[in-house]
Amino acid sequence: xxxxxxxxxxxxxxxxxxxxxxxxxxxxxxxxxxxxxxxxxxxxxxxxxxxxxxxxxxxxxxxxxxxxxxxxxxxxxxxxxxxxx
Amino acid sequence: xxxxxxxxxxxxxxxxxxxxxxxxxxxxxxxxxxxxxxxxxxxxxxxxxxxxxxxxxxxxxxxxxxxxxxxxxxxxxxxxxxxxxxxxxxxxxxxxxxxxxxxxxxxxxxxxxxxxxxxxxxxxxxxxxxxxxxxxxxxxxxxxxxxxxxxxxxxxxxxxxxxxxxxxxxxxxxxxxxxxxxxxxxxxxxxxxxxxxxxxxxxxxxxxxxxxxxxxxxxxxxxxxxxxxxxxxxxxxxxxxxxxxxxxxxxxxxxxxxxxxxxxxxxxxxxxxxxxxxxxxxxxxxxxxxxxxxxxxxxxxxxxxxxxxxxxxxxxxxxxxxxxxxxxxxxxxxxxxxxxxxxx
Numbered sequence: 001x002x003x004x005x006x007x008x009x010x011x012x013x014x015x016x017x018x019x020x021x022x023x024x025x026x027x028x029x030x031x032x033x034x035x036x037x038x039x040x041x042x043x044x045x046x047x048x049x050x051x052x053x054x055x056x057x058x059x060x061x062x063x064x065x066x067x068x069x070x071x072x073x074x075x076x077x078x079x080x081x082x083x084x085x
Numbered sequence: 086x087x088x089x090x091x092x093x094x095x096x097x098x099x100x101x102x103x104x105x106x107x108x109x110x111x112x113x114x115x116x117x118x119x120x121x122x123x124x125x126x127x128x129x130x131x132x133x134x135x136x137x138x139x140x141x142x143x144x145x146x147x148x149x150x151x152x153x154x155x156x157x158x159x160x161x162x163x164x165x166x167x168x169x170x171x172x173x174x175x176x177x178x179x180x181x182x183x184x185x186x187x188x189x190x191x192x193x194x195x196x197x198x199x200x201x202x203x204x205x206x207x208x209x210x211x212x213x214x215x216x217x218x219x220x221x222x223x224x225x226x227x228x229x230x231x232x233x234x235x236x237x238x239x240x241x242x243x244x245x246x247x248x249x250x251x252x253x254x255x256x257x258x259x260x261x262x263x264x265x266x267x268x269x270x271x272x273x274x275x276x277x278x279x280x281x282x283x284x285x286x287x288x289x290x291x292x293x294x295x296x297x298x299x300x301x302x303x304x305x306x307x308x309x310x311x312x313x314x315x316x317x318x319x320x321x322x323x324x325x326x327x328x329x330x331x332x333x334x335x336x337x338x339x340x341x342x343x344x345x346x347x348x349x350x351x352x353x354x355x356x357x358x359x360x361x362x363x364x365x366x367x368x369x370x371x372x373x374x375x376x377x378x379x380x381x382x383x384x385x386x387x388x389x390x391x392x393x394x395x396x397x398x399x400x401x402x403x404x405x406x407x408x409x410x411x412x413x414x415x416x417x418x419x420x421x422x423x424x425x426x427x428x429x
Contacts, residue, residue: 015194017138038135045195053192 005076012072015050016043028072036071044069055079086306086327091238092429093288093299094248095158098381099123099146100284100369105153109385112368112395120257121282121370136213139196141176143256143285144209151210151250151287158289158297164246166207166220169233169253171373173203173224175261206254219246227420229253230286230377231307238305241292252287253374271371273344280344282370286377288384294429299384300410304328304425310418317421318352321413324423335360336407337386339379340398341414343371353413354398361407362398376414376422383410387428 009023016039030036033044047069051057057079059065068078098104101121103111113124128137128145131152140148147168155163181197199205207220219240223232230253237251262281265271271281290302306324311317325331338357342350343366354362363386369378386392387410392403412424 019138020134042139042196042199049192049194053188 001076001080004080005072008072008076011050011054015046026072030071032069032071055083057082087238088304088328089242091241091302092291092294093384094291094295094297095154095289096299096381096384097150097153097157098286098378099150100378101282102368109382109393120262120279123283141174141200143174143254144206147206147254147285148210148213150285151252154287154289155250160248160289162214162216163248163250163289164218165240165249166210166216167233167237167249167251168207168222169229169374170203170206170222170224171226171229171255174201174205175256175258177201179258179260226373227416228307230374231422235307237290248289248291250287250289252285253377254285255283255372255374257281257283271345280371282372282375284369286381298429300387300426301429302424303427306423308421316352318356320421321353321356328425330425332357334409335411336404337361337363337392337410339363339383339410339412341366341376341379345371346417361392361404362401363392363396364398365396379412379414383412383426386410387426
């Protein structure tokens with residue numbers, strides 16, 4: 001799981017162009033939106049694209065998205081749980 | 086033809102010259118072997134990292150120039166933001182189109198798409214300022230800036246706004262420079278040298294004069310093509326007549342003369358034998374909204390009362406204290422725009 005979290009951090013930094021951040025700067029338990037990384041609605045679209053493109057996963061419902069995109073850790077758990085289904 | 090008095094109350098420009106920080110008095114020679122590249126500041130001083138990560142070059146220099154023109158006018162919030170751009174956000178458009186190819190038209194980044202649209206520029210300025218009023222963008226080749234200015238003047242005259250942020254912006258990227266070269270566009274025909282440029286110019290205009298005012302726009306006219314038998318001398322003379330001025334009133338002519346067609350403006354120079362003539366494209370390069378630089382020059386010359394030698398055509402004298410300036414731009418016999426500026 002930690003390997004997946006680190007990979008995800010790197011992918012998010014690249015996808016969202018977070019130029020001044022390194023993976024170690026990101027707390028995997030911190031909220032991604034508003035607090036923590038302070039992401040916004042455009043970023044949420046980027047994260048949906050990232051999940052679909054890199055992991056072949058789709059978010060079916062908006063409610064599910066809220067849980068999945070709470071933090072890096074919740075995203076990693078979602079990927080881990082669904083990727084090999 | 087529009088006549089009346091519209092004041093330029095604040096203005097800022099980023100170009101291949103150090104205009105953003107130093108106005109029009111300092112000269113730099115062509116700063117890039119390929120084209121006239123903007124002299125940009127360290128954006129980290131002006132934007133937060135979270136804002137910077139999404140902004141392409143054109144958005145950064147447009148927002149910054151817009152903010153500086155507002156500061157210059159002593160105004161916090163305009164009632165409209167009207168922008169002209171010939172080619173819009175090229176960097177983001179290229180990024181988006183490449184991602185379409187790379188990802189086989191699937192799973193595309195929304196950011197590159199959103200930021201590739203022309204009205205992103207006015208929209209991002211509005212979001213930065215938290216301005217909820219009108220914002221729009223005109224893209225009309227060599228009339229892009231002029232269309233934005235025309236719309237702004239009409240809005241002021243109709244009473245739809247009291248202060249309008251109007252501006253122009255264009256960026257150049259290597260791929261488009263290659264395309265323009267292949268098209269034979271923006272090239273000195275004698276040397277084969279590329280003369281492409283880029284830049285942004287924003288101004289606050291209003292029907293009310295303030296302590297910050299630079300100049301007044303007394304008349305403004307756009308003519309796409311001349312009528313059959315009409316010459317550019319006829320056009321200029323009829324413009325001055327309609328503006329209730331004559332050739333002796335014109336202290337300075339700011340001309341859009343470029344290396345691409347150096348003789349195109351000669352007939353106008355001939356009917357203004359006593360006016361100083363200023364050209365600027367040899368220092369800024371050519372791009373669809375380059376003509377906005379003429380307004381930046383005119384406003385500064387009228388406010389500060391002197392003409393920098395590097396803009397002056399060598400066979401004409403500099404005026405002591407210019408009071409009226411005629412701005413005339415055209416491109417290959419089309420897109421004629423005229424403006425009469427006066428000191429305040």
